Amino acid sequence: MLEVKNLRKAYGSHVVLHDVSLTLRPGTIHGLVGANGAGKTTLLNCLYGLETDFSGEVHGSAGQPLREHTGLLPYEPYFYPRLTGREYLEFCLQARSRDITDFAGWNRLLELPLDQYADEYSAGMRKKLALLALLVQNFDYLILDEPFNGLDLEANLLLKEILCRLRDRGTGILLTSHILGTLTETADEITVLVDGLVQRHYLAADFGTLESDLLNSLHRGKLAMLDSLV
Numbered sequence: 001m002l003e004v005k006n007l008r009k010a011y012g013s014h015v016v017l018h019d020v021s022l023t024l025r026p027g028t029i030h031g032l033v034g035a036n037g038a039g040k041t042t043l044l045n046c047l048y049g050l051e052t053d054f055s056g057e058v059h060g061s062a063g064q065p066l067r068e069h070t071g072l073l074p075y076e077p078y079f080y081p082r083l084t085g086r087e088y089l090e091f092c093l094q095a096r097s098r099d100i101t102d103f104a105g106w107n108r109l110l111e112l113p114l115d116q117y118a119d120e121y122s123a124g125m126r127k128k129l130a131l132l133a134l135l136v137q138n139f140d141y142l143i144l145d146e147p148f149n150g151l152d153l154e155a156n157l158l159l160k161e162i163l164c165r166l167r168d169r170g171t172g173i174l175l176t177s178h179i180l181g182t183l184t185e186t187a188d189e190i191t192v193l194v195d196g197l198v199q200r201h202y203l204a205a206d207f208g209t210l211e212s213d214l215l216n217s218l219h220r221g222k223l224a225m226l227d228s229l230v
C-alpha cells in the first residue's frame, strides 16, 4: 500500500497542498481529479520524491523505497536528444539494473517506430513510449499523470483495457485525468482535489451521482453565472 499522510507543500508563500491524505491499495485504480492548478501533479511529484521540500509523510509498500516497486508517468515525459525509442527503453531498464527484455510484444500493441529518435516523436507517440517503458518493467504500483492525454482513440481504448487487466492481477494504479467518463469506467475510487485540499472521496458505488454532485455542489457559483448566459 502507498500512503500519503497530512502532506503540505508550498512554493514560497503559495501553499499548493494543505494537509492532503490519500491511500493507494494494491489491485485498485485510484483516480485523482481537480481543476487546473488544483495540485494534482504536485501531489504525484511529492509522492514519487521528485519534490522533497514538503511536510507530512509518504510511505512505500512494506517499508521498501517507493521507487523500487513504483513507476511514474510524468505529465510531460522528457527524452534525451539523439536517443532512439529502443535506446530510451534500454536506458530505463539499465538505470534500474533490470534485464533488457524483448519489447516486441508490447510494441505490437503500441506500434511505435522504436528505431527513430524519441525526441522527434509526436506528443502521443512520446506518451506511448513513456508508458511502454513502464509496462515492460512490471511495477507493483503505477503513478500516471494524465496517461490518456494525447493518445489516439485506439490507444485510449487499449490503455483502459491494459490498466484494468493490470489492476486485476494486483497492480495499484494512481492516475490523474480530466476525462471523468474514463475514470468512472475504470477506477475503484476517485479523490477530488480542490485548491490543494481533498474535497471529496467517492467509491465506485457512488460514481453514478459524481458528475451531478460535482456540478451542483462544487461549481454552484459557475452554474448560477451560466443561468444568466444561456
Ligand SMILES: Nc1ncnc2c1ncn2[C@@H]1O[C@H](COP(=O)(O)OP(=O)(O)OP(=O)(O)O)[C@@H](O)[C@H]1O
Binding pocket: 011, 016, 034, 035, 036, 037, 038, 039, 040, 041, 042, 043
Ligand atoms: N515549480 C513550481 N514553482 C512554483 N509554483 C508551482 C510550481 N509547480 C507548480 N506550481 C503551482 O502549484 C499549483 C498546482 O500546480 P499543479 O501542476 O500541481 O496543478 P495540477 O492540478 O496538476 O494542474 P493541471 O490540471 O493544469 O495539470 C499551481 O498554482 C502552480 O502554478
